[in-house]
Amino acid sequence: MERKSDMQYTFMRMTDWDRCSECHANTAQNVCQNCGDIICLYDECSISFPHKNNDIFSVCSTCTESISKKLKIVETEDYPELRLLKKKIKKRLKNKIRQYE
Numbered sequence: 001m002e003r004k005s006d007m008q009y010t011f012m013r014m015t016d017w018d019r020c021s022e023c024h025a026n027t028a029q030n031v032c033q034n035c036g037d038i039i040c041l042y043d044e045c046s047i048s049f050p051h052k053n054n055d056i057f058s059v060c061s062t063c064t065e066s067i068s069k070k071l072k073i074v075e076t077e078d079y080p081e082l083r084l085l086k087k088k089i090k091k092r093l094k095n096k097i098r099q100y101e
Helices: 005-013 061-070 074-099
Strands: 044-050 055-060
Touching: 044 061, 055 061
Parallel strands: none
Antiparallel strands: 044 055
């Protein structure tokens, strides 16, 4: 992934002639936060989310597909194990806090 300053530089250098790297038809309006390609804000080309400081977080459709392949569905039978893990973490944190007091 590119550094944030590189993406900002790419965004500042966009002109009216730059075209979306996904559809190659629409004028580019934003930069993909994952790969740094320039994209338009149409639903077929990118997914956009509200971000901090009234900014828009955009990801191109190619990166969206690769990210969604990495996601796993959490089975409901794993929840008791997660609860137990959370309890252990809370208990350890409380013990650490007591040590420092």
